[in-house]
Amino acid sequence: MTTDHGQLTTDNKQLTTDNQQPTTDNRQMYDVINTRATRLDAPDKASGRAVFIDDMSMPGMLYGALLQSPLAHAKILNIDTSAAERLPGVKAVVTAKEAGLIQYGVSPARYDETLFCHDKVRYVGDEIAAVAAVDMETATEAVSLIRVEYEELPALLTIEEAMAEGAAVLHEKYPGNICAEVHQTFGDADTAFKECDLIKTQTFKNKRQDAAFIEPQGCIADYDLAGNLTLHSSTQVPHYVQRTVAMVLGLPVGKVRVVKPYVGAGFGIKAAANPLELTASLLSVRTGKPVKMNYSREQVFMFGRARHQFTHTMTTGVKKDGTLMALRHECHLDGGAYSSFGIATVYYAGSLLGGPYRLPNMKYDGYRIYTNKPACGAQRGHGGVAARACWEQQLDIIAEELEMDPLELRLKNMMVTGDVTCNDLNMSSLGMKECIEAVRQGSEWDKKKGRLPKGKGIGMACGFFVSGAGYPIYRSDTYHGTVVIKLTEDGGTALIYTASAEIGQGSDTTFAMIAAEALGIPLENVRLESGDTDFGVDLGAYSSRQTLMTGHAVKEAAEDVRRQVLEVLSGELGVPAEDMDVKKGVILFRKEKPDFSAIRVRYIKEHRGWTDNPAEDEELTFKEASRIAYLAKGSIVGTGKYKPHQLGGKFKGAAVGTSPAYGCSAQIVEVSVDTETGKVIIEKMTDAHDCGRAINRTSVEGQMQGSLSMGLGEAMFEEVKFDDKGNVINCDLAEYKIPTALDMPAMETIIVESSEPNGPFGAKEVGEGAIMPTIPAILNAVYDAVGVRIRELPLTPERVYMALRESTRIVGKKGL
Numbered sequence: 001m002t003t004d005h006g007q008l009t010t011d012n013k014q015l016t017t018d019n020q021q022p023t024t025d026n027r028q029m030y031d032v033i034n035t036r037a038t039r040l041d042a043p044d045k046a047s048g049r050a051v052f053i054d055d056m057s058m059p060g061m062l063y064g065a066l067l068q069s070p071l072a073h074a075k076i077l078n079i080d081t082s083a084a085e086r087l088p089g090v091k092a093v094v095t096a097k098e099a100g101l102i103q104y105g106v107s108p109a110r111y112d113e114t115l116f117c118h119d120k121v122r123y124v125g126d127e128i129a130a131v132a133a134v135d136m137e138t139a140t141e142a143v144s145l146i147r148v149e150y151e152e153l154p155a156l157l158t159i160e161e162a163m164a165e166g167a168a169v170l171h172e173k174y175p176g177n178i179c180a181e182v183h184q185t186f187g188d189a190d191t192a193f194k195e196c197d198l199i200k201t202q203t204f205k206n207k208r209q210d211a212a213f214i215e216p217q218g219c220i221a222d223y224d225l226a227g228n229l230t231l232h233s234s235t236q237v238p239h240y241v242q243r244t245v246a247m248v249l250g251l252p253v254g255k256v257r258v259v260k261p262y263v264g265a266g267f268g269i270k271a272a273a274n275p276l277e278l279t280a281s282l283l284s285v286r287t288g289k290p291v292k293m294n295y296s297r298e299q300v301f302m303f304g305r306a307r308h309q310f311t312h313t314m315t316t317g318v319k320k321d322g323t324l325m326a327l328r329h330e331c332h333l334d335g336g337a338y339s340s341f342g343i344a345t346v347y348y349a350g351s352l353l354g355g356p357y358r359l360p361n362m363k364y365d366g367y368r369i370y371t372n373k374p375a376c377g378a379q380r381g382h383g384g385v386a387a388r389a390c391w392e393q394q395l396d397i398i399a400e401e402l403e404m405d406p407l408e409l410r411l412k413n414m415m416v417t418g419d420v421t422c423n424d425l426n427m428s429s430l431g432m433k434e435c436i437e438a439v440r441q442g443s444e445w446d447k448k449k450g451r452l453p454k455g456k457g458i459g460m461a462c463g464f465f466v467s468g469a470g471y472p473i474y475r476s477d478t479y480h481g482t483v484v485i486k487l488t489e490d491g492g493t494a495l496i497y498t499a500s501a502e503i504g505q506g507s508d509t510t511f512a513m514i515a516a517e518a519l520g521i522p523l524e525n526v527r528l529e530s531g532d533t534d535f536g537v538d539l540g541a542y543s544s545r546q547t548l549m550t551g552h553a554v555k556e557a558a559e560d561v562r563r564q565v566l567e568v569l570s571g572e573l574g575v576p577a578e579d580m581d582v583k584k585g586v587i588l589f590r591k592e593k594p595d596f597s598a599i600r601v602r603y604i605k606e607h608r609g610w611t612d613n614p615a616e617d618e619e620l621t622f623k624e625a626s627r628i629a630y631l632a633k634g635s636i637v638g639t640g641k642y643k644p645h646q647l648g649g650k651f652k653g654a655a656v657g658t659s660p661a662y663g664c665s666a667q668i669v670e671v672s673v674d675t676e677t678g679k680v681i682i683e684k685m686t687d688a689h690d691c692g693r694a695i696n697r698t699s700v701e702g703q704m705q706g707s708l709s710m711g712l713g714e715a716m717f718e719e720v721k722f723d724d725k726g727n728v729i730n731c732d733l734a735e736y737k738i739p740t741a742l743d744m745p746a747m748e749t750i751i752v753e754s755s756e757p758n759g760p761f762g763a764k765e766v767g768e769g770a771i772m773p774t775i776p777a778i779l780n781a782v783y784d785a786v787g788v789r790i791r792e793l794p795l796t797p798e799r800v801y802m803a804l805r806e807s808t809r810i811v812g813k814k815g816l
Helices: 042-047 082-086 136-145 159-163 189-194 238-249 275-287 297-303 342-351 385-401 406-413 432-443 507-519 546-573 597-606 622-633 697-716 774-786 797-815
Strands: 002-004 062-068 074-080 090-094 127-133 147-152 178-186 198-205 218-223 229-233 256-259 291-294 309-318 324-336 361-370 456-466 481-487 494-498 526-530 580-583 586-589 637-642 662-673 680-690 746-752
Touching: 062 136, 062 275, 062 297, 074 127, 082 090, 082 136, 090 136, 090 275, 127 136, 127 275, 159 361, 178 342, 189 309, 189 324, 189 361, 198 385, 218 275, 229 238, 229 275, 238 256, 238 275, 275 291, 309 385, 324 342, 324 385, 342 361, 342 385, 385 406, 385 456, 385 774, 406 432, 406 456, 432 456, 432 662, 432 680, 432 746, 456 774, 481 546, 481 622, 494 507, 494 546, 507 526, 507 546, 546 580, 546 597, 546 622, 546 637, 586 622, 597 622, 662 774, 680 697, 680 774, 697 746, 697 774
Parallel strands: 002 746, 062 291, 229 256, 324 361, 494 526, 680 746
Antiparallel strands: 062 127, 074 147, 090 127, 178 361, 198 309, 218 229, 218 291, 309 324, 456 662, 481 494, 481 637, 580 586, 662 680
């Protein structure tokens, strides 16, 4: 079930935020955006015509395979590839000797990977060598013939083992196995705690996750005779992959082209260059042939780069009226063997608690620790999900002790549009209060809270997230997105070219809708090509950035095209351009309509025999005006670009968490708990999200539902498990449990619109922010049902049952 809610209303009408003029229905203002459009990729995906990387092949193509470490931690004493090289059908064998030792990673501040290990391996799955052969069977056999001599080292599989005195060091540059540490103080938390009437402390732990996307990573690299490398890859970030491949292989960036075909989701794991892309590229350069490589599902788990395991300890202080005073927060992240996104993750884990509540004092200490497991990276809600789960539970604990409704505690402390957090995050729009009121109504909170029978519970939580990272991953003044829009020479179609990454989230459709609205033409008159670095610069699909950032560039390019057409038309008709507009593909004249018959006659002469020529009595069309503009100027091409204004403070790490805008969510979850077995059933989820202005309302709801599903999975059953040798023991989708349609409850998704001033047509994120409240809302509902706090995920029946037993034991002791 979905509902359209405006701010401060409950009757499907919409009111904009406090600093905007209210309207009865924003959708009346627009012809294309803020409606429900069929996705551009729907016909191809529904009919099976969509081409994913595994569907692709090239003439003369070779197949690549990796040799990966069977040990979690060991020195490499010798590598013998001679038997593999002699195998018929093998065209190349590469190790660190051929690949070189150029370090790479995500953040230049923490480059700690080489394409192949040369001195030691650091986790089960670490890459040692690769083979290219005429078929996959030969490549796999050749890999089995490579002989490696190891000297096994102690495997450090937990944070405690890695930080123990005298523990082996994974990377010599990082003593104590501390990959990154963050120490931030905002305000004066120590003094504020002395003024508090109530102080609560708790520790919370999640578990390492896998994103469980349907399509494993894959690629085809093709190095041609002119020295150009084209890499087709199932990536979220063609731009970053292009730069990394060029750096590691020593190629000019302009000689590397990355093309993204259809992608079966990414959720952050595909947001950086991976060993497949680099290896396939190297093998293609060495053989002069296209090389295809794919991960198996087991290799997806071995590569990792998904959600970290976090251990959060938080202390919150409040006044007796519920006013938040201070937060002291310590966090340890199990990062795995390499940095990946980890330096950003450890910052996000602290910075995203700066809002959406008024919190004047905050102290944060975060530590990301190397262990001998696959590296963790960025996953939906990067860095903030477990932190939010911990703190939102603590707010409920405080509300209960103060005898306040937890919803009212949050409303009391909620920020509003124009507020700035203690760590300098600017709330340029914030419909958080309206989200809370929407879910309060949608769930009938006031009728249910405190009135449900034992075993039934209702819980709520809030959260917010960035609408794109404020700065690129590497230090640069680059634009975050550039877009080109070209009108076809007949004037009938607008062609959009963007290097952005459609990975299943619906961004292509969003951009086409923005362009159509800005041009004033129907959506069916727009075509779009995306995901190719030859089309320009786009930083990719991560941090919920594309709607706001690439959308800005699309809108600017469309306005550029529209301006050029109206300028030519102005000269032809003698009407000032500012006195003309374009709506629904028709030229509108704000004053007296001029005689445009000469233009029409000229247009029809240009298109003799065509079936779509306008009738004599029709209004002047944008198509006619565009053709006249082409005849006057040649091809009509508009360009757009976007990068954020100056954001954030001047303290160390200030860039992480900054964004031109913040989306926000409130959720209420209803559960039942079987006290005999510990089984938790989610019965209903009500979610409200402030997305600024919804471009495609159906896609917004789909993103909200996807976040609810992923959050439910992490809360209820998801956990990557290891044996005592560092092997993943549930590395398939049979043993790694994710929610199916049968696990999902009734969901009500409520769109709240706040009109973000920094977003195109007022739009901002919805892709990741909606996951933030899901886990704590479930945990708070479980407590409401049975009176037990669960401080470790997932909520398996065993864990819940044991918590219930422990609670009964403690109560029994108190009664003696």
